[in-house]
Amino acid sequence: MRWFWVDRFTEYVAGSHARGVKGVTLSDEFIHGHWDIYPVLPNSLIAEGMAQTAGLLVSEMYGFKELVVLAKFTKLTFNTAVRPSETLEYHATIGRALDAGAQCTVTATARGVGGEREQAVAEIFFARLATGADSDAAAKGLPARLFDPADLVRWLHVTGVFQVGVRQDGSRMQPADYGLPVLV
């Protein structure tokens, strides 16, 4: 199983906000046994989906090149249970960013047979562990990057970031802009 907790981005405005969708099905392994005859998507995985949606948005601010990691959830509330057949829409918005990190607000809206409801709200902090073009990562004993560029660009393609991603001036985001391998 790949650790992808957003299936597809439907909107992605660099430096501002993004929307991503996650579908939940009964064949999902993580739902088996959670809980017996009342299967639900674990809320911890919803938190992961919220973090991935916001994390890919924050990473872009630093050219997808730097060590941007989840530092903490300052707020996280869940309302109901998400069942197979439902979808979740994550909406992440960048609040304030300084060179040391950024704060994001993320909501998760559940949609299904019973209609639509707000499932979760989070406020997430991301820290930039090493900054600048000549990163001081090595001096801090950190890896130079979190993802192999080829894996990262695949992830961004698979989740549709380059299909819907635009900058704030409306121009399209392209892998080459970030020094990532061009696959298509």
Place this chain on the structure above:
Amino acid sequence: MPTKEEIFAKVQEALVDALGVEEDEVTPEATLQGDLDAESIDFLDIVFRLEKAFNIKIERGELFPEDILTDTAYVADGKVNAEGIAKLKERMPFANLSAFESDPQVQKLGKQLTVQDMCGFVEYKLAKA
């Protein structure tokens, strides 16, 4: 300009939300790192909350002048020299540095920052604005 009590109340709220501590733990004398367990990323969170609460902009190094603490002109053997202390006082007029002066080890500065110092910082920023 809000009163000292109003500033304290908002600083207290920011610290309760950012650090997950109880309101009664956030006393003026409480140290952020020692008593309230603040870690480095929490300072960024606190800064963002103070910006929102008081409608101010806080730039990096304003609350905590890291640049002085990493400058070899002001630091030797892990201790801030007299020139560095003078520079810190100039940049941090809102903080009470007397305890730090008696044992100016670089890593002790952050540990001695109190809730009162944060209130002093906000007052200083509001007066400048």
